[in-house]
Amino acid sequence: MRPDPFAPGDDLALAERLVRFGRSCGADEIEVGIGEGEEFSVDVRMGQIENLVEAGSRYAGIRVIKDKRTAFASSSDMSEEALERLIRNAVKRAGLSQPDPFAGLADLSPIRIDPDALDIFDPEVIELEAKTKIRLALETERIALADKRISNSHGAGFSSHAARTYLAASNGFAGTYAKTFCGLGVGLQAGETDDLVEDDWHSSRIHFRDLESPEQIARTAVERTVRQLNPRKLGTRRVPVIFEPQMTGSLLGFLFGCISGTAVYQRSTFLADRLGQKIGRDELTVIDDGLMPRRVGTGPFDSEGIPAQRTVVVDHGVLKRFLCNTYASRKLGLPVTGNADGGGVGPNNFFLEPGPHDPAAIIRSCDRALLLIRTLGHGLNAVTGDISRGAFGLWIENGEIVYPVSEITIAGNLGDVLQSVEMIGSDLDFRSSIAGPTIKVAEMLVAGS
């Protein structure tokens, strides 16, 4: 047995007591989640500590159902008096909602996943001394600023977080698990005041030992920043676009919003009627997997107590599944997938399976193309699938990067993009819970001068 400085406390007993209290107040069904967390973060800039935060907190989230009518409540006032008042109010308030045949807690699953097997708690994250964390942040910034091409720093930071989740419900579910996160990163600027470029690089992991080193982070941040210096504008044209892994991640985030069961029953997604249909190239397989050990999106159960699972969402281009919490699954007559997140649906580890291509070979394969490195703005419309965003990129000619471009926009439609992914890179790296490798899209509209 490893020592566990973040051992389960009494909050599972509190949650179970509140469930019994809710039932005694007249709730047909009740679910109580309690979260407690400890946070540390340090920001440094120009070699000095700017901010240091150390804190702990607890909160409770409650769902009550009476006569198929639902009421929610939450509190960071954890006195039992306040929590009991909230539950009494919620039971009373449920009467104001209208009966909904699909309302209700999840069906209790016989499957239980052992949190230890998922390896999502690293005691080292908690045991790290503050001065070590400060040193890592200072070192990352120092290495980056040593590069003469860098003109200013947004600062570097280290943060760590340890959280324990408790969930008890009147369907008989009771469970708890602990999870850690840590992150190290730096943001930089290069260039003159009126012609600045900026970028950053972060590493964020469950285990301290999986973090990138200060050298790796600083070097990547520097390279990403300076490669944008002296950008040109582009004339408006249709060209192939290569998405760097983070940009593929952002595209997948948009896809997630379009295949979430909530969006589907609300008909606020262009993919609502496409289940079972071919929506992309044969090479495209997209998976949501809550069971991958040591990953940021991993956990033994979701916010309704449904066990985590692996779900193939897009299988060789065919849309196989929508990701559903219990409510969406009942509305749509589809299986639950362990993606309940508060009142809605959230990703576990949602990713595009890597392909055979070396990212450098993808660049070499293009005569003229845009390598998309960053986007700005909010132009993603799930209802239509339309994409229209501000963009920063590198222009490619004859298989080589020739100069950076900025003040352009890229536009297209997610449906068209999925149908025109021509090459998939081998460089999948789980930097966050939504991840993808480099991809090449046959054509998008790039607008500039």
Next chain:
Amino acid sequence: MLSPAFDIRQRFGLDAAGLRSVLDAALASGGDFAEIFLEYREYRSAFMEEDILKDTSESFSLGLGLRVWAGETTGYGYTNDLSMDKILRTARAASAVASSGRTIPALDLRLQEGGADVYRVIRPPDQAPFETKIALVREAYEACREFSPLIKKVKAAIQDQVQFIAVANSEGLLAIDRRPLVKLTCVGIAEKDGKRESGYSGGGGRVGWEHFAGPTSPAAIGREAAREAVELLDARDAPAGEMPVVLAPGHAGVLIHEAVGHLLEADFVRKKTSVFWNKSGRKVGSPAVTIYDDPTIPASRGSYAIDDEGTIPQKTLLIEKGVVRGLLQDKLCAKLMNRSLTGHGRRQDYTDYPIPRMANTYIDRGEDDPADIIRSVRKGLYAERFTGGQVEDSGKFTFSVSSGYLIEEGRLTAPVKQATLIGSNVDILKKIEMVGSDLAFGLPTGTCSKEGQDVPVNDGCPTLKISLMTVGGK
């Protein structure tokens, strides 16, 4: 009416002597300044879709944030356990940044009188029964649904909160505020021939229930969401490339927020990461451009009587006839830059330390007739509704147009959808060549994100003509 001192004791279990002893503890190992931020918030919401009132929600938030300065370093701790033992532990955690051993005693607390008179509440949001709110949601929902048979889905929601804050610091300041905030929103989805579009509208502010009458009635909000969705069904894709752009009054204020406001927040200027850092007193825009941020506009979503550091806010001139005149300050930046406070220190909640933020940002009215502005464009884009924007410190920004019209030969013609406008602020300010006389504010439902902290804001502008701008259409 209860006394403020009673309110603090009642809500947080602390009296003036208790606050003072926490401040003393926070400064025990040195440091220049200590501050306690106490917050109690009640939040309620109701949500309707698929013709039924689907659920309601109620939330209590209670907590304390403790800040200590030592030189330029901030130590911060927070807790939602308000036992004296836990508060003192939080004070020690925040004071870990100080080790000078020099001790500055905290001054006795004196309650600050007054503050901007901005809240316009006859029927307080937190005191109405849920039935009242549900009736408003239903009215918006039904008006949207009934607008057209093409409307297939509607979502309507109401959210109200009251936030009680108290700020006490080692300089002897004790300030309290009780902030109401209400928001009613509606989304309609229209479908025709397999095509789908959505429309959005909303209302609210630092107001009471009486606000939802007349032109700001829930029915008007519901109809507007439906109108936008239905109109977009027949809209064509926006043209792409560089062209003159006319921004409609009100909603386009988000451009001023992104392109100017963020870059005049004092922290970015102090760190020289803002493109404006060396431009104080210098001309950056056309003489038609005057920009303010005003946290004291009555009833407005971005307003407050005191900021989250207890400072009484002021209407702040940012750009006067094209020349940079002011910055948005919080206490830390004002101290380090030796400038006066403007009352723009804001935080999302007790878990965050304050940073300089916008409140209600707007470009002031000009002298041009809006009709003349449109008439002056031979071929361009009239941008009417926006879904949001983003800027980076370098001044490059984008914002998303959800709907607008083509301008052809000085007239608005076909409706267009989904365009992205992109530019850089130093460039755009020079290209604002006409400013209308019709200043208006956007939908009072906006939220601004910075460093992971969300705060309510509003922004506005009159009709504006930008001589040339990059439009990304399809």
